[in-house]
């Protein structure tokens with residue numbers, strides 16, 4: 001999906017909500033465990049109830065790998081369902097990959113060709129040749145970790161290197177890479193006070209912003225940092241939407257939380 005297409009969808013739905021499909025079998029309604037594929041049954045119910053309110057879905061690979069081959073099969077069914085039923089939705093494989101060039105090439109093939117995601121999250125710390133195999137896919141997006149939502153972000157990302165914070169170096173250097181127009185960046189909602197500086201370096205790239213809700217980030221504080229004004233953010237909520245209820249009404253309750261987030265976002269568009 002192109003960035004222009006994503007922008008069009010954001011304007012049409014008046015939403016820049018990304019729902020994180022982080023499925024935890026201990027948190028889903030227990031009646032779903034009787035289904036043949038509980039993970040897919042849960043995802044399908046969430047997608048069916050929220051697809052008109054969200055522009056993106058982000059399964060985090062950890063939550064599928066944790067259930068072995070069954071988890072990976074459920075991931076495959078989920079992305080196929082999204083691509084077939086809702087091709088207008090932007091899909092993110094939250095895998096945080098990155099390795100030596102030929103290995104990254106295989107990761108890119110897995111997420112962009114086999115699973116056919118629109119984008120994948122990538123860690124930048126192995127440098128240019130670890131990211132470029134993802135950027136080779138001109139119709140896909142690479143979402144680079146810039147300033148993450150967790151406390152440990154202060155261990156390295158905000159430390160100075162040659163007088164400049166490491167996360168700023170990541171932004172500046174990555175801008176010079178081949179097909180850099182296909183880069184998006186992760187900035188945690190818990191790091192809203194850094195967004196003004198970040199936007200000075202990358203005024204025209206989408207930001208994926210996780211960390212609202214369960215991690216304490218404020219939606220309102222990040223919403224004004226779109227690109228060139230108002231569009232250019234994907235704000236993610238996973239647990240806050242998925243586990244609004246553990247009862248049979250879970251999908252309905254998830255839709256209520258998603259609607260509340262969407263309505264707050266509409267005020268900024």
Ligand SMILES: O=C(O)c1cc(=O)[nH]c(=O)n1[C@@H]1O[C@H](COP(=O)(O)O)[C@@H](O)[C@H]1O
Nearest residue numbers: 020060121148149188210214215237238239
């Ligand atoms: O890349 C991410 O999506 C990510 C980066 C980051 O800095 N912080 C962060 O929380 N995430 C992911 O975003 C999701 C946040 O989930 P909730 O805190 O439940 O909304 C999880 O899948 C995290 O792995």
